[in-house]
Amino acid sequence: MAQTKKSDALTEVSPWHPNLRIEANLPDTKVVRTAFFVNGAAMLLVIALLLLLGFQEWKLHEVNKQIDDWQKSIDRDTKQSEKAVALYQNFKKEEEKTEEVANFVASKPVLSEIVLRLGQITPKKIAFDGLDFKDTGFSIKATVKGAPDHAAIDASAYEKQLRADKVLGPMFNDVNLLTMRKNSTTGRLVIEIFCEYLKGPKKS
Numbered sequence: 001m002a003q004t005k006k007s008d009a010l011t012e013v014s015p016w017h018p019n020l021r022i023e024a025n026l027p028d029t030k031v032v033r034t035a036f037f038v039n040g041a042a043m044l045l046v047i048a049l050l051l052l053l054g055f056q057e058w059k060l061h062e063v064n065k066q067i068d069d070w071q072k073s074i075d076r077d078t079k080q081s082e083k084a085v086a087l088y089q090n091f092k093k094e095e096e097k098t099e100e101v102a103n104f105v106a107s108k109p110v111l112s113e114i115v116l117r118l119g120q121i122t123p124k125k126i127a128f129d130g131l132d133f134k135d136t137g138f139s140i141k142a143t144v145k146g147a148p149d150h151a152a153i154d155a156s157a158y159e160k161q162l163r164a165d166k167v168l169g170p171m172f173n174d175v176n177l178l179t180m181r182k183n184s185t186t187g188r189l190v191i192e193i194f195c196e197y198l199k200g201p202k203k204s
Contacts, residue, residue, distance in 0.1 A: 123158065125154050126154065126158055127142055129143055139195075140195070141190075148188075158191075159176075171195075174195075176193065
């Protein structure tokens, strides 16, 4: 019983000195502070963002460079294509001119055949004053013998004869009596007939 009281007395004894520490004012004695981890994580995040931004800028630069190269290639090819098209258009124009000349030369009647045929079919009442050959046809200048009234009828009949002739007719697109006048010196009728060469479908 006496021993129990002795142990209780020992338990109730206060420490040998009082605890006067204020925990909030005590210095941080941790080896690695929490702020270090926070700052480190923030720096790593900033570095990662900078690296990502730099990578994106590099990719954008490469894409712009590729686009610029493609545009230069397109511009170069476009100029060459335009030159080729222009040359082809000029070639087509020259080709059309050449074909037109070749077709005209091929279709142009032989002058000697025309003169011989005119000599065969021209009535004795009509005397040639001259033949004027051109690229598009030829003109017949002639004097019609006889009285002017009858001469006018003969001139019109000669025009129709030239148009309907089986040899000369197919060579002409049209035959026109251009002038018909009286010669003041001789009193005879002077006429001019133009025979147009055939270049396309014959006029009806």
